[in-house]
Amino acid sequence: MTQKKNQFLTEVELEFMSRLWDLGEATVRDVLDALSASRKLAYTSAATILRILEQKNFVVSTRQGKTFVYRATLSKDAYQSRSLRNLSEKLFDNAPATLVARLVDDNHLSQEALDEIRALIDKRLGNDNS
Amino acid sequence: MTTVSALFDAYVDINLLLVLACGLSAALGAGLGALRLGHLVSVQLRLMRLGFLAVLIGPVVLALAPLRGAVAPAASVNLSDFVVSQYLQGRFEMSPGALQQLLGWRDMLHQTLLGAGSPAALAVLAVLAAGVALFAVRLIVSIARLRAMIGASYHWRRFGRLELRLSDTVLVPFSTRGLSRRYVVVPSSMLANDADLRIALGHELQHLRQRDVEWEIGLEMLKPLFFWNPAFHLWKRRMERLRELACDRQVVTRRGYAVAEYCQCLLRVCGSSLRRGRLFAVDAPVVALVRTENRLFAQRSAQLLRDRMVTLIEGRAERHPAVLVALLTGPLVGLMLLAAVAIQKPGDWSQDRIMLSTIINLERLQALNRTSTLSQPGF
Structure with a gap:
């Protein structure tokens, strides 16, 4: 095919x-x-x-x-990454930080969700430093 | 050079006949409207197509065939001879010189454009050539884009030479054809709405049945040659309108869709294509379910959509369209061929033309005598 x-x-x-x-x-x-x-x-x-x-x-x-x-054949995670990369390239001038900043600035995010994001970033930074 | 000259004459004739045919079709439309027969759209469409073929073929046959020398004198139907005879009978007043100049416009055009070129003639030829090249390039680009669009779509089903395809990028269903295969391309998002999908497919298949795609391709191919003639564009627009009205009527009658359901489908397709912000400008040789053009022509598309809906809602069926077409074809084609013969250059000097020429010469002599009498010293 x-x-x-x-x-x-x-x-x-x-x-x-x-x-x-x-x-x-x-x-x-x-x-x-x-x-x-x-x-x-x-x-x-x-x-x-x-x-x-x-x-x-x-x-x-x-x-x-x-x-x-x-x-x-493609996992949901892989498609999410692909879509986000595309969004970042097309709408955020290929700057993922702008995408995250827009997400964090969004008033709809709860304190719980923000804590979760912080924990994820901390975890990623910890992994990279170790 | 004789063939070039004959073909140039044929080209001029076709353009003149297009203007005449355009006027006739507008008069026919208005006449049928006045007689409350405006719903005879498929009859009008078929007559327009036959008329167009007569307009194209008549002058070319007259220019190239040995008939050229035979038909006009034998038939004695010539517009300029008729005008001269009317003039000599005193039916209208005009200076003989001005009339001669008016009747000789074709020779003048011929000599100016095909003879030793003046800067003005060269400029006109350059503009014409640039226009033809521009429209031809546009056509090639749109065909290439269309091919790419079909190539990127997904094969759905095939019935003989007909292929149904689904596309993520196309916003409006359309049909077109290649050398051997015919294609109907439908937006893949339409799969989510069975009713709209059925109507869109029915509509496009009816276009294929009516040979609308072949006509659209043919007219798009001819556009570079007649780009400067408003009659060609008016003719094409009128045919587009009639083919959509005829197609809508056929689909609703044959398949028994409710008119409201059908109209809502047209509106949904139009709405979704506009909402996505990417207009599907139908420049390519395709026949689409609805036209959604850019801002410049948006009003025209909206008007066509409105006309289609009003015609459907009025819902008058055509009775015996084939009989009407058969009855009217003969007179129409005959009239166009007669007109094609009538606007030919007169073959020989008729008595009336010799008479007109004599009058002009006498007037010139008189003018000369007057000048010479005035310049001589009085006795």
Whole structure:
């Protein structure tokens, strides 16, 4: 199958990948069942979305009897890093510090969340110094 | 040089006929509107297409075929001969010299542009050549972009030579074709809405059925040659409007969609393409579900969308369009061919033209005599 170069997911594809990351391995029917009830999607459309994800190299499929079972080839963490790098490059002039500063300045962040961020940075700095 | 000259004449004729055809189609549209028959869009579309073919083919055949020498004199249908005979019968007043100059505009144009070039003629030719080159380059670039867009899309399904593809970058569904394959490209985000997806596919497949894609490609290819002629652009815009109205009507009738559902789909596609802030300017030879153009032409796109919805809501079906087309094709094509023959250069000197020339010569002689009489000393 031809591999396309698009490294990012559309909104509906991200929804599918999120379900697949939660489920580990899933058939089209499994993913459809895991989607929210408000998302009314035909089986054929769901199968097409998974086939595109396969063309984008985000998932691989294996045939089990008459159905295909899909598995993510890229972890959620890896995709989060890729998306953040892209965001940093495109919106924050390739300066991750600006991205973090914008996040920290955001009034919606609770004290708890800020403590968590501080702990993560401290941990990373500790690891680098040791 | 004879062939170049004949082709130049044919090119001038096509441009003149385009203006005439444009006027005729506007009159036809207005006439049908006045008769409350404006809903006959597929009839108008087919007649416009036939008329366009007659406009293109007639002058070229007359220029290249041996008919050139035979048809005009035998048929004795010539516009300039007609004008001269009307003049001689006193139907309108004008100075004979001015009339001769008016009738000789084609020869003058011919000599100015194809003869030994004056700086002005060279400048006109340079502007024309630059325009043709610019529009041709634009076309090539848009085809290259279109190819890249299709290449980056995802294969979905194939039915014979028709390929359905999904794209992350495209905002509006469209159809186009290559040398052998035909493509319908749909935004992948549309998969999340089954109803819109069905309507968009139905619409694009109807465009393919109506041969709209081939016509769009053909007109885009011809655009560099006629870029300076407003009649060509008006004609093209009118055909685009009619093809969308005809397509909408066919899709709703054949597939039984509710008009409200169909209109809402058009609005959603238009809205989502504008919301994303990246307008899909349909410069490429494609036929899209809706047009979303840049600010300069935004009003035109909005007007077309409004017309489409109003026509659908009015919901008048066309009765026996094929019969009407069959009845009107003969007179229309005949009229265009007659016009093509009538605007040809007159083959020979007719009696009336000799008479006009004699009048002009007599007037010149009279003027000369008057000058010489005045300059001689009186006896």
